[in-house]
Amino acid sequence: MKIPILITQAEIQQIYKPINPKTHKGIQGHAAIIAGSYGKIGAAVLASKACIKSGCGLVTTHIPKCGYEILQSTIPEVMVVTTTHEKYISEIIFDIKSQAIGIGPGIGQESNTQKAFYEFLKTNKTPLVIDADALNILSQNKAWYDLLQPDTILTPHPKELERLIGNWTSDSEKFEKTIEFSKQYKVIIVMKGAPTHIVNGESIYQNTTGNAALATAGSGDVLTGIITSLLAQGYLPIQAAQLGVYIHGLTADIALPETGYQSFIASDIITNLGKAFLTLD
Numbered sequence: 001m002k003i004p005i006l007i008t009q010a011e012i013q014q015i016y017k018p019i020n021p022k023t024h025k026g027i028q029g030h031a032a033i034i035a036g037s038y039g040k041i042g043a044a045v046l047a048s049k050a051c052i053k054s055g056c057g058l059v060t061t062h063i064p065k066c067g068y069e070i071l072q073s074t075i076p077e078v079m080v081v082t083t084t085h086e087k088y089i090s091e092i093i094f095d096i097k098s099q100a101i102g103i104g105p106g107i108g109q110e111s112n113t114q115k116a117f118y119e120f121l122k123t124n125k126t127p128l129v130i131d132a133d134a135l136n137i138l139s140q141n142k143a144w145y146d147l148l149q150p151d152t153i154l155t156p157h158p159k160e161l162e163r164l165i166g167n168w169t170s171d172s173e174k175f176e177k178t179i180e181f182s183k184q185y186k187v188i189i190v191m192k193g194a195p196t197h198i199v200n201g202e203s204i205y206q207n208t209t210g211n212a213a214l215a216t217a218g219s220g221d222v223l224t225g226i227i228t229s230l231l232a233q234g235y236l237p238i239q240a241a242q243l244g245v246y247i248h249g250l251t252a253d254i255a256l257p258e259t260g261y262q263s264f265i266a267s268d269i270i271t272n273l274g275k276a277f278l279t280l281d
Helices: 009-015 041-052 065-074 111-123 132-140 142-147 158-165 171-185 219-232 237-259 266-271 273-278
Strands: 005-007 030-034 058-063 079-082 100-103 128-130 188-191 197-200 203-207
Touching (some): 005 009, 005 237, 030 041, 030 219, 041 058, 041 065, 041 266, 058 065, 065 079, 111 142, 132 142, 132 158, 142 171, 158 188, 197 237, 203 237, 219 237, 237 273
Parallel strands (some): 005 203, 030 058, 100 128
Antiparallel strands (some): 188 197, 197 203
């Protein structure tokens, strides 16, 4: 296996763009988050909040109707668009012009949601992060892989990765298969784990931040929000993935002395984003 390039503070400093003091929300990027279903609106909340807390100017979240009041009251900073169906995403149509889209957290796998995702993939040209249920839908419909735009970012945990690329018997086989998949479909794969790796064609990057506290429900939804936000702000997809996993991990390193491993939850990642970004300024 190739030796991975370590994602260290020095590497990240070369990617990170400090905020222009004269900026305004109209040029800080507009991100769209497509997430949530009945019982999983929390995933939409976590992804949306992480997205707005990572520096993009505007966030519009696309959810089923049942999440409308929850989102408007928990994150007043985020705009909300609802689908016609009460409990799940039944179509993906919105007339906003976003610079990046994150799709998948908590959307479930209803057949109408799958159809909506397919129709979306056929026409979408906006930089995209695909996570969670959207990855599971994709892995059940392998013919759709060809619809993915170059440099689409996929963020699977080990089980989701296995569904995408097939199973493996060793670590080196896992990386070989992931590299092949990345090269064939020209996508960037964030292999979530301890540590998290990013595969971009032949290049492998290994994150150096984070700890076991991140093994908690909603942690991946937050990562999707962070990466989508960075994409919307104009980072190249590979840079957004690197900076995203680095900052995400760093929040857990910063919070650990106060929370310990057990009581750290996904919301604590969001709470500590400010401190994590300050280490780069």
